[in-house]
Amino acid sequence: MASSNGTSSIVVKLERVSKVYRDRYAVRDLDLEVREGEFVVLIGPSGCGKTTTLKMINRLVECTSGSIYVYGQEVHSLNPTLLRRKIGYVIQQIGLFPHLTVAQNIELVPRLLGVPKAEREKRVDELLRLVGFEPSVFRGRYPRELSGGQQQRVGVLRALAANPALILMDEPFGALDPITREQLQDELKRLKREFRKTIVFVTHDMDEALKLADRIVVMREGRAVQTSPPEELLRNPADDFVREFLGARRILRHPQDVQVREIMLTTPVTGTEDMGLAEAFQKMQQHRVNTLLIVDERSVLLGIVTSGGLQKGIREGGRRKLAEFMEPVTVTIAEGENVLLAARLMAENKAGVLPVVDSRKRLKGVITKATLVSTMVDVLWPSGADRIENGCKVARG
Amino acid sequence: MDVTLWTLWQTYLARSDRFWALLQQHIVVLVMLPVLLATAVAIPLGILSTRYRWIQIPVLAFANLMQTVPSLALLAVLIAIGLGIGNKPAVVAIFLYSLLPILRNTYAGIQSVDRSILEAAEGMGMSPWQILTLVELPIAFPVIMAGIRTAAVICVGLATLAAFIGGGGLGDFIVTGLGMANNNLTLLGAIPAAVMALTLDWVLGKIEFRLTPRGLRL
Numbered sequence: 095m096a097s098s099n100g101t102s103s104i105v106v107k108l109e110r111v112s113k114v115y116r117d118r119y120a121v122r123d124l125d126l127e128v129r130e131g132e133f134v135v136l137i138g139p140s141g142c143g144k145t146t147t148l149k150m151i152n153r154l155v156e157c158t159s160g161s162i163y164v165y166g167q168e169v170h171s172l173n174p175t176l177l178r179r180k181i182g183y184v185i186q187q188i189g190l191f192p193h194l195t196v197a198q199n200i201e202l203v204p205r206l207l208g209v210p211k212a213e214r215e216k217r218v219d220e221l222l223r224l225v226g227f228e229p230s231v232f233r234g235r236y237p238r239e240l241s242g243g244q245q246q247r248v249g250v251l252r253a254l255a256a257n258p259a260l261i262l263m264d265e266p267f268g269a270l271d272p273i274t275r276e277q278l279q280d281e282l283k284r285l286k287r288e289f290r291k292t293i294v295f296v297t298h299d300m301d302e303a304l305k306l307a308d309r310i311v312v313m314r315e316g317r318a319v320q321t322s323p324p325e326e327l328l329r330n331p332a333d334d335f336v337r338e339f340l341g342a343r344r345i346l347r348h349p350q351d352v353q354v355r356e357i358m359l360t361t362p363v364t365g366t367e368d369m370g371l372a373e374a375f376q377k378m379q380q381h382r383v384n385t386l387l388i389v390d391e392r393s394v395l396l397g398i399v400t401s402g403g404l405q406k407g408i409r410e411g412g413r414r415k416l417a418e419f420m421e422p423v424t425v426t427i428a429e430g431e432n433v434l435l436a437a438r439l440m441a442e443n444k445a446g447v448l449p450v451v452d453s454r455k456r457l458k459g460v461i462t463k464a465t466l467v468s469t470m471v472d473v474l475w476p477s478g479a480d481r482i483e484n485g486c487k488v489a490r491g
Numbered sequence: 492m493d494v495t496l497w498t499l500w501q502t503y504l505a506r507s508d509r510f511w512a513l514l515q516q517h518i519v520v521l522v523m524l525p526v527l528l529a530t531a532v533a534i535p536l537g538i539l540s541t542r543y544r545w546i547q548i549p550v551l552a553f554a555n556l557m558q559t560v561p562s563l564a565l566l567a568v569l570i571a572i573g574l575g576i577g578n579k580p581a582v583v584a585i586f587l588y589s590l591l592p593i594l595r596n597t598y599a600g601i602q603s604v605d606r607s608i609l610e611a612a613e614g615m616g617m618s619p620w621q622i623l624t625l626v627e628l629p630i631a632f633p634v635i636m637a638g639i640r641t642a643a644v645i646c647v648g649l650a651t652l653a654a655f656i657g658g659g660g661l662g663d664f665i666v667t668g669l670g671m672a673n674n675n676l677t678l679l680g681a682i683p684a685a686v687m688a689l690t691l692d693w694v695l696g697k698i699e700f701r702l703t704p705r706g707l708r709l
């Protein structure tokens with residue numbers, strides 16, 4: 095917190111910045127430094143001041159007190175229009191220009207900056223390809239001819255068009271389905287790595303923050319509650335608010351500390367002894383499982399039916415009820431046991447599923463191999479997910 | 492007096508030169524001129540109204556008021572305040588009537604531009620002038636154009652009243668025809684005026700559609 099000028103590697107700096115609307119603080123005494131090439135994510139519940147903070151950086155909102163520096167220059171000493179042309183901005187509501195084509199939307203800032211037409215066209219095509227859009231198809235489309243996800247991509251490209259070193263993004267992947275969202279997150283990560291952009295990114299999705307951020311700023315009622323790298327946030331949440339915000343993802347923990355209860359699937363696919371074969375088959379297919387846990391009316395676990403067993407039984411013919419194909423369950427686990435034991439039991443018994451039962455053998459849930467894998471990624475090594483992903487890429491490439 | 496296509500045709504043949512002169516006067520002097528003037532005044536006023544409340548309130552109130560004054564009364568007032576009779580008060584009256592639809596549509600069209608679009612424009616570093624000319628006006632264009640169209644159609648009808656104060660146009664035939672109880676003559680003025688209104692609406696509609704960016708077409 096030295097000189098007000100900051101060092102050259104600090105791109106954005108907020109010093110005790112506050113914004114008051116009427117007599118309520120939207121942002122209060124916020125300090126933040128964003129270094130060159132850093133990906134900082136602002137996160138917090140709705141209305142906590144994320145958008146306001148972002149807009150104060152490009153002066154769409156004037157701060158009430160405090161100072162804001164961009165590349166060492168106090169923003170109030172700069173012409174706001176020129177300042178904004180140097181900063182990419184993706185607004186929360188996308189805001190594409192409906193009367194312009196995709197290409198015209200993207201090239202608008204370069205056009206304002208006087209970049210020659212041929213160069214702009216080249217840039218548009220390059221950007222479209224970057225997010226997997228075939229230029230000849232998408233260049234001439236209008237925003238209303240795009241899906242929500244495609245519009246958001248164009249919104250991001252528009253911010254990248256003039257090649258700004260600093261980009262502000264306000265929930266750019268807000269209204270997307272999980273798959274598209276993930277795809278765009280990956281694209282953004284790649285962009286950031288390849289082009290060394292400095293990004294300030296707003297979200298209220300913790301998974302998104304953990305995935306993308308170099309540093310996360312957790313905000314609450316206009317204040318920064320905690321500013322830490324993701325692993326640090328997971329390991330040492332500053333208070334209950336942060337802990338609650340992290341939810342089930344919290345903490346890098348030893349597998350011995352993670353209880354089966356936390357990770358089990360609580361809606362196992364079950365059948366009853368008197369269930370017919372066709373029904374059983376259909377249920378397995380519908381839920382895409384190859385085992386059915388058989389329970390009685392008080393959900394006491396009676397046995398297990400595997401699709402292999404079922405098929406064999408059908409080939410042999412004659413028998414009709416599920417009870418006849420049932421095999422006894424050899425291993426189960428209690429809710430209070432830890433994940434390490436669960437993993438060991440599954441490995442030793444070569445079991446595909448591990449039923450979780452209480453002391454009266456009533457079925458409470460189930461652990462599958464997939465559950466264990468996602469536990470490792472989400473709970474045990476949240477920061478390791480990145481390494482796994484990179485590893486895959488290396489292996490494939 | 493019976494009216495048939497034949498008698499109408501005879502009536503026309505008897506004064507075809509005058510017919511074309513009045514028609515031309517009707518279109519050029521009594522419709523195009525005042526509507527173009529009104530467009531030139533109403534669009535900037537409409538834009539300013541979206542920027543400054545102190546302009547918006549009196550301007551819209553004045554335009555609304557103009558619209559509610561009966562047309563003949565307005566003509567009478569204009570003569571009374573010294574514009575005399577003939578073309579001049581007619582053009583002024585028609586101009587005043589055209590203001591409201593164009594003004595109102597300019598105002599509404601610009602106001603209807605989504606907040607988020609303006610914020611995106613501002614956020615990417617467009618100047619207020621660039622936002623107006625590159626974003627707001629193009630998006631508001633179909634609405635403004637619809638206002639001009641409404642004004643033009645109203646004016647074709649209104650212009651027939653100009654004849655009452657010696658303003659010329661097709662109204663001349665109507666007024667004379669009424670005076671002489673000559674239905675053929677009245678219709679020789681009224682039918683082309685009606686056809687002109689419909690044609691103008693259609694042509695302007697086409698122009699509007701052509702000039703509307705594809706992304707804004709419904």
Ligand SMILES: Nc1ncnc2c1ncn2[C@@H]1O[C@H](COP(=O)(O)OP(=O)(O)OP(=O)(O)O)[C@@H](O)[C@H]1O
Nearest residue numbers: 115116119120139140141142143144145146147298
């Ligand atoms: N122009 C304004 N006038 C008055 N109050 C405002 C204005 N803009 C924002 N606020 C208030 O400031 C607070 C912070 O708003 P902000 O938009 O920054 O929240 P946010 O964290 O981005 O929320 P969200 O996740 O819903 O987008 C809110 O209480 C909001 O009501």
Ligand SMILES: [Mg+2]
Nearest residue numbers: 144145146186
């Ligand atoms: Mg917001």
